[in-house]
Amino acid sequence: MALAYHKEIDPFTSFAIWKIEESADELFAQLQLKEHEKTYLDSLANGKRNMHWLSTRVLLRRMMDTDQYIDCRVDSSGKPYLSNFPHYISLSHSYDYAAVMVSKNKAVGIDIELIKDKIERIANKFLSAKELEFIQEQERIEQLYVCWCAKEAIYKLHGKKNVSFVENIDLKPFHYSGNGSFSANLDVGSIHKEFKVHYEKFDEYMIGFVSDDNNEE
Known part of the structure; x- marks a missing residue:
């Protein structure tokens, strides 16, 4: 597994991208898994789902830089969290890459996607x-992926299922330039938040990430 990219957002927050090059057995050997995790892993069909689950956990362990067992669970809405560390986390994966974002003091969200023309068909x-x-028009496909990654990152940060990408997440106009940032609003129920979303093109992939800077501890 090769570190492809690491970015420090602030002294408490960073994310990393890893290229998945090992076999499932090689990834498994780098983890401390308990029975409930092994049971879940056994339920996944061999292939990408299995590799993505393993690779995000291996990358998480590298970023946490600890010899302790990391109890990474998911809540009832599917949001990953650490039960034995105070850190906030977000996980993503796409084809040959895994992405993990970690913060000591605020909720975060990250998404990575392989850029493909098919996004045009589902833009609306x-x-x-x-x-x-x-x-x-000139950068249409790339900008559509920025929008998708931005909304997915906000959705992951929020961590609840009651969010419509069209109705509840509003992106403000921005000019696509390969990497940058722009404003976005989340309005769902009693929650009304504004975020600054960041994006970067990485090889043939798009990365979108966000942190809840208004809720720092």
């Missing part, structure tokens, strides 16, 4: 008509 499923108006 995750963007409102107002958002579609600011998409640049």
